Amino acid sequence: xxxxxxxxxxxxxxxxxxxxxxxxxxxxxxxxxxxxxxxxxxxxxxxxxxxxxxxxxxxxxxxxxxxxxxxxxxxxxxxxxxxxxxxxxxxxxxxxxxxxxxxxxxxxxxxxxxxxxxxxxxxxxxxxxxxxxxxxxxxxxxxxxxxxxxxxxxxxxxxxxxxxxx
Amino acid sequence: xxxxxxxxxxxxxxxxxxxxxxxxxxxxxxxxxxxxxxxxxxxxxxxxxxxxxxxxxxxxxxxxxxxxxxxxxxxxxxxxxxxxxxxxxxxxxxxxxxxxxxxxxxxxxxxxxxxxxxxxxxxxxxxxxxxxxxxxxxxxxxxxxxxxxxxxxxxxxxxxxxxxxx
Numbered sequence: 001x002x003x004x005x006x007x008x009x010x011x012x013x014x015x016x017x018x019x020x021x022x023x024x025x026x027x028x029x030x031x032x033x034x035x036x037x038x039x040x041x042x043x044x045x046x047x048x049x050x051x052x053x054x055x056x057x058x059x060x061x062x063x064x065x066x067x068x069x070x071x072x073x074x075x076x077x078x079x080x081x082x083x084x085x086x087x088x089x090x091x092x093x094x095x096x097x098x099x100x101x102x103x104x105x106x107x108x109x110x111x112x113x114x115x116x117x118x119x120x121x122x123x124x125x126x127x128x129x130x131x132x133x134x135x136x137x138x139x140x141x142x143x144x145x146x147x148x149x150x151x152x153x154x155x156x157x158x159x160x161x162x163x164x165x166x
Numbered sequence: 167x168x169x170x171x172x173x174x175x176x177x178x179x180x181x182x183x184x185x186x187x188x189x190x191x192x193x194x195x196x197x198x199x200x201x202x203x204x205x206x207x208x209x210x211x212x213x214x215x216x217x218x219x220x221x222x223x224x225x226x227x228x229x230x231x232x233x234x235x236x237x238x239x240x241x242x243x244x245x246x247x248x249x250x251x252x253x254x255x256x257x258x259x260x261x262x263x264x265x266x267x268x269x270x271x272x273x274x275x276x277x278x279x280x281x282x283x284x285x286x287x288x289x290x291x292x293x294x295x296x297x298x299x300x301x302x303x304x305x306x307x308x309x310x311x312x313x314x315x316x317x318x319x320x321x322x323x324x325x326x327x328x329x330x331x332x
Binding site: 027031032033034037038058059060061062063064068069070071073074075077078096098099100101102103104105106109 | 229
């Protein structure tokens with residue numbers, strides 16, 4: 001009798017979603033009505049501090065059938081905000097975070113799912129955290145990117161003002 | 167018998183909404199799903215070429231209870247696009263309009279209705295129209311503003327690429 005081989009046991013580590021992702025997603029959905037309309041969802045927060053956020057194309061279409069500039073911007077400004085929020089929470093700081101100014105470049109049309117990534121520069125982040133601890137407020141520059149077909153489609157550079165909560 | 171005076175006839179001209187406003191509003195609502203979520207509505211297109219667009223605060227709230235940065239940006243990028251669309255249509259040109267890059271500054275929180283105004287600089291517009299007629303494509307810079315309590319709250323500067331439709 002030929003025994004049927006059972007499938008090998010997959011011993012790779014299951015990557016669990018960072019628990020703060022759920023808190024951030026819940027905050028966005030509860031407090032920013034546009035988040036539901038955009039269909040924004042947190043994909044992951046990686047070990048090296050990159051936040052990835054996605055949104056489907058359908059609710060975010062423009063007159064050309066590709067992603068609407070306002071949707072691309074909104075996903076970026078949320079991802080930047082979330083990145084700052086994550087970094088400060090992990091540094092043990094509760095702070096109000098507000099975007100002060102930003103620049104966005106649209107190099108290619110996005111014709112599928114919108115996936116945005118953001119990882120604050122570690123040196124800038126360390127300076128902002130130090131300033132926030134010392135004075136109670138600081139500014140934090142972040143850069144977010146959206147790729148399409150392996151190439152950069154959208155680059156967002158924002159400056160967030162952070163103010164320690166009392 | 168005392169005759170009762172009839173009210174004087176009001177002979178002031180009734181200002182009608184520009185017919186292209188209805189076409190623009192319909193295009194936005196039909197082809198950009200996020201427009202309904204934002205609650206964007208065209209207020210008017212004035213005789214001197216200013217487009218005014220509004221959106222209510224409620225669907226556009228952020229975690230602080232004021233207008234979400236992504237909503238403010240979306241209203242601006244639509245108003246800028248609409249301004250370019252209006253100017254080109256009035257010049258007898260049908261063109262594809264795409265935002266290429268933009269910068270936005272948030273100086274004050276917007277705690278009520280979002281009202282955005284945009285009027286392309288006449289010289290820049292004339293140059294863009296001339297270039298579009300000559301080469302089939304051009305870039306058009308526009309500036310949009312959102313005020314709150316009579317002061318500038320948001321300034322948006324965008325560059326749109328326009329390409330003549332064949």
